[in-house]
Amino acid sequence: MGDPLRFRDDPAPDEPGVSLDAFLNQKDATSVLLEAGDDVRALLPELGRVRLVEIDFPRFRDGRGFSSASILREAGYTGEIRAIGDVLIDLVFFMRRCGFDSFEPDAPFHPGAVDAALSRYPDVYQSATDGRVPIWALRHPQFATE
Amino acid sequence: MYKYDEYDQAMVDARVEEFRDQTRRRIEGHLSEDQFKPLRLKNGLYLQLHAYMLRVAVPYGTLNSRQMRKLAHIARKYDRGYGHFTTRQNIQYNWIKLADAPDILAELATVEMHAIQTSGESIRNLSADHYAGAAPDEICDPRPWAELIRQATTFHPEFSYLPRKFKIAVIAAQEDRAALRWHDCALRIIKNENGEQGFEVYAGGGMGRTPIIAFPIRAFCPAGQIFSYIQAILRVWNRHARRDNIHKQRMKILVHELGEEEFRRQVEMEFEHILTLGRDFPQAEYDRIAAHFDPPPFETGLSEELDRSDPDFALWVDRQVAAHKAPGYAIVNISLKPDGGITGDISAEQMELVADLAERYSFDDLRSTHVQNLVLPHVRKRDLHAVWQALDAAGLASVNLGLVTDIIACPGLDYCSLANARSIPVAQQIAERFADLDRQLDLGELKIKISGCINACGHHHAAHIGILGVDRKGTENYQLLLGGSGAEDVSQAKITGPGFDETGIVDAVERTIERYREIREPGERFLDCYRRVGMDPFKEAIYG
Numbered sequence: 030m031g032d033p034l035r036f037r038d039d040p041a042p043d044e045p046g047v048s049l050d051a052f053l054n055q056k057d058a059t060s061v062l063l064e065a066g067d068d069v070r071a072l073l074p075e076l077g078r079v080r081l082v083e084i085d086f087p088r089f090r091d092g093r094g095f096s097s098a099s100i101l102r103e104a105g106y107t108g109e110i111r112a113i114g115d116v117l118i119d120l121v122f123f124m125r126r127c128g129f130d131s132f133e134p135d136a137p138f139h140p141g142a143v144d145a146a147l148s149r150y151p152d153v154y155q156s157a158t159d160g161r162v163p164i165w166a167l168r169h170p171q172f173a174t175e
Numbered sequence: 176m177y178k179y180d181e182y183d184q185a186m187v188d189a190r191v192e193e194f195r196d197q198t199r200r201r202i203e204g205h206l207s208e209d210q211f212k213p214l215r216l217k218n219g220l221y222l223q224l225h226a227y228m229l230r231v232a233v234p235y236g237t238l239n240s241r242q243m244r245k246l247a248h249i250a251r252k253y254d255r256g257y258g259h260f261t262t263r264q265n266i267q268y269n270w271i272k273l274a275d276a277p278d279i280l281a282e283l284a285t286v287e288m289h290a291i292q293t294s295g296e297s298i299r300n301l302s303a304d305h306y307a308g309a310a311p312d313e314i315c316d317p318r319p320w321a322e323l324i325r326q327a328t329t330f331h332p333e334f335s336y337l338p339r340k341f342k343i344a345v346i347a348a349q350e351d352r353a354a355l356r357w358h359d360c361a362l363r364i365i366k367n368e369n370g371e372q373g374f375e376v377y378a379g380g381g382m383g384r385t386p387i388i389a390f391p392i393r394a395f396c397p398a399g400q401i402f403s404y405i406q407a408i409l410r411v412w413n414r415h416a417r418r419d420n421i422h423k424q425r426m427k428i429l430v431h432e433l434g435e436e437e438f439r440r441q442v443e444m445e446f447e448h449i450l451t452l453g454r455d456f457p458q459a460e461y462d463r464i465a466a467h468f469d470p471p472p473f474e475t476g477l478s479e480e481l482d483r484s485d486p487d488f489a490l491w492v493d494r495q496v497a498a499h500k501a502p503g504y505a506i507v508n509i510s511l512k513p514d515g516g517i518t519g520d521i522s523a524e525q526m527e528l529v530a531d532l533a534e535r536y537s538f539d540d541l542r543s544t545h546v547q548n549l550v551l552p553h554v555r556k557r558d559l560h561a562v563w564q565a566l567d568a569a570g571l572a573s574v575n576l577g578l579v580t581d582i583i584a585c586p587g588l589d590y591c592s593l594a595n596a597r598s599i600p601v602a603q604q605i606a607e608r609f610a611d612l613d614r615q616l617d618l619g620e621l622k623i624k625i626s627g628c629i630n631a632c633g634h635h636h637a638a639h640i641g642i643l644g645v646d647r648k649g650t651e652n653y654q655l656l657l658g659g660s661g662a663e664d665v666s667q668a669k670i671t672g673p674g675f676d677e678t679g680i681v682d683a684v685e686r687t688i689e690r691y692r693e694i695r696e697p698g699e700r701f702l703d704c705y706r707r708v709g710m711d712p713f714k715e716a717i718y719g
Contacts, residue, residue: 052377065418066418074552078342083676089210089213089336090213090296090336091418092337092413092414093337093418094192095334095335095336095413096334096410096414097334098332099332099333103448103452110214117210117291119197119214120336122332123330123332123333123335123336124332126332127332127333147195149189149193150186151182151185151186151189151191152185152186153330153332154186154326154327154329154330155326155327155328155331155332155454156403156452156454157332157333164182164186164461165324165326165457167182167188168180168182168460168463169457169460171459172457172541173264175460
């Protein structure tokens, strides 16, 4: 499967993610794997020790992981969030906006496709966890400073 | 109406290029149909029985003449010379080639139109009151909020892969002309006791195989916080809906399973959190959008007089023309239910004629309705006769608004790959049976709605008299339902009993209506009569 595609400068955590239940019971674990149906908020009290959250997409149409990643970033988590499973290139733009910063898809992306997907839209209509300035703020420069 | 700025245009243009790339990957075999399907659905492209069907968004049912002419051009160049207005105020083309779809989207983009989020598991194109900005009973024009929500929910990163579709409607009047509470998220703009504007919010409505009327989830949401509230609803649903059974993934099912109280509690908790993120658009942006919807420069001192000496014209005026908020003006309803025609269908020539009329007589403003008709919202009363003559010459002056032949019907088995039965011929036969206008007028308001399958695109659950086509051992069979409403007196229709074949259902409708005629009280609508006497007298008439 090769190395994950990362948008971070720090070394990749090498500890494989354990299940949420196992993570909550193993106080020295630092990587956790969230299934689509897991309640990400159970992880929030433990965020201090988390280095990597893997979020599984069992089918690419299952969008629960977008909310899981968003909730982690809204809670102030700055560690790595990795999308794994049935991750298609067409999801990557939205995933980046929700706070995913690494990708390990079942079927590797075509080279060059990621840049194209991420640069497709010049702007965004709404703010999200990625801090991009939304169009409404660009229209009213008094709001455009993040 | 709203005008794109360079940001809006760039987003739509980017979407066209993205879809061009996806279509190319599909045609070249880099994407499987399974992978391509959700991508094309996000651009309104369905694979139907005979061809691809493209659903183009008409945001909150508002069009200008330039857009309508482009729709006519697309009908002529890429389809078979006509289009079909839907029950969500959009327009569909039935005979599209996949390879043409990117070019069609590019053409639409030149007139500030698109097919973004008109299908698939996404936040769908918003619907709204088709009399917005013209209705005497509205507290404000709901379209600025509709446009703001449109932008806020376009390409929303967290909510682009939802459990199922999510439909929003917005109105600002007492009278409900938008089938409000049949939506997942229904918004009515109100003023609270302090005179502040906000939203009455309903959640969890929907038709389909499990019809549920949206419940009042919040009595008042401050206007400036509505995007946060919608996101809270979406997040609770996105996180907790089932994902294992496509028939049980709509939000209404989650609301039903959790209970209204628990669903509301979770939404309120999420709302409190999301408010802290500062995601709502500021007042300045609302003001910018709202300026696009300033009332047109209505003339003052116009006469209210109307020359009614032509009886056919007078008949049309009495049925198709509604009161306007500005003195001397009127709202014109254009029927897309001509004798023997197909509900909601309109030819390229008719589109161009309507575009001309909108430009010349209605401040370049044109609406589509969820009842599959069109509206010229701002016509001077003194121009009504000229408008009527032009419509009449184009076969668009049918007199049947709200009457028994103003039938809603889905495309059914003539087009749709999901359908079990044909809807169009049933609608045509009922219309033929009741073609006599005196008979129609005597029967008064009577809303017949026909769906060719359980998905209920033809709104049969919300019909005074509903018809549902089903497949019964390989033959088309039609169930009859009574007592539904999509108006402010919302209710869900109930099945009368065993179904009928194609001729039988038309007879059953007629027997139902004849029984109503026998037992109604003076001036009593069919729906009120049904509510007074219940199902039994009708069952007796239908089944003997």
